[in-house]
Amino acid sequence: MLFNLLVLIATICTFAVQEFIPPIEIANMATLFLPAVFFMCASVAVPFMMMLVLAFVTGIIWDARYLPPAMMDVVQQPETLSLMGGVGGDSNLMGGNLAFGISVMLFGLLGAFMQGVRPLFKRGRLELPVLMVGAVTFIWLMAQYLLITFMRGSFNFQQGVWSKMVTDTLLSMLVAPLIFLVLHWMAKLSSYEIKYEGLRYNFDGR
């Protein structure tokens, strides 16, 4: 229980840390999305119910911080429109953004994927979970891009999109082992048993 609380607090703290992570300009402003990567790593360390709680919290804060604000309905600002020259125009042309809450659904779905490798993680194997973090980061970015494409129309994949997604994925895979170590340290601190020791065979040399 204490471990779950610690993970939740750590997830929220990653949003503050994210502000200090600079983008890589040569890779189309690719960067490490720490809250998302931390959530994906934490998803394999916590039970299913806690994963859903983390997905909800991470998704809400992510959308609140990074999603552009939705446009007000035209009827809510008639004065501005009449002043600026009538109906139509810029304020009617701002659609096509993702809806607030989309990240909650995406993180929930991706967290469920990550739960699939939980048995391996509990046995102390990190290779597949690290690969899964990379794959899930790529799927997350691709899903966002495809949703935007679906809402705005015209299928358009520039080369920069791929380089950004690949760089983001590689960065997430690079950091994932460190986050797993932090999670193990937090588990030790809170006396939470991540590892399932029952199947481990110890050879004592005799």
Add this chain to the structure above:
Amino acid sequence: MKKLNLLALLLFIAGAVSVFTLNTPTTRAIQQRVMAILAPFIHSSAAVQDAVSAGGPSLDPRQVQKDNEELRIQLQNLKIIAQKYNQLIEENNSLRKLLDYKQSYPFKISAARVVKRSSTTWWNTLIIDKGSLDGIGTDSPVITDIGLVGKTGKLAPHMAEVILLTDESCRVSAKVEGTLEQGILSGERGGLEVRPNLRLKFLSRDAAVNIGSNVYSSGEGGVFPAGILLGQLKRFENRDITGEGIVEPAVDFSSIEHVFVVEMEIQVDKQAPTPAPPAANAPRPAAAADDVVPKAEPVIIKQP
């Protein structure tokens, strides 16, 4: 699946659906609150970034002195221009009174410093150091002395996010200089480079536009005033039924340090019906004109 997990999943879906159904003011309020909470960290990160970049080669004192002298001369020139400008404003106002000319609505400009460029997934944004408590509202145009930068998005008390013109979601009704061609200017999807091209869509097919012409905002929308420089036309392409211009943005988004937020001062008589554009020769009642037409004021520039 365990019953408890199934219950948790149902609760999660219900929660997600309830978030989806939140109305725009509520989501904006949530976004503002989160921005306000994270604002100290954003400021700190910008300070760290500045400190790191200041750790580079030190400035040459001679060069600084030379720059200082140049700036002094520029300041003196600008003071003279400002005097002339005020004289012109007064002259303009007296001529307006003589003609009973409907004055365009005044706007206020607030100067702001660029704190940092945000690193997000698919959006081009930056952060400025003025927010809701500094009198800035959401969806206000943001400009530099060169041209349009974008519009304000989320707000914190002393911080605001600016959605850049290079973002596909920031669309501006635009016109090509020297022609009657009008279209909609927006960034390219996934155009996350430092200075990506913009696309001017919905032009006439085979439109007679000159490459290199300036592209200005037409002011026909509800957000951006007319006459702001957006960029230069680089190329024109014919599509199936419309023409499309490739526009190089006027502003170099990688090197912006200061911007100006334009706040339109709305002074409308709530009782009066929405004013329609007057006919060319139609007489305007003087009393109604006094209600609507504000007194002439020079543009207010707040120093940061």
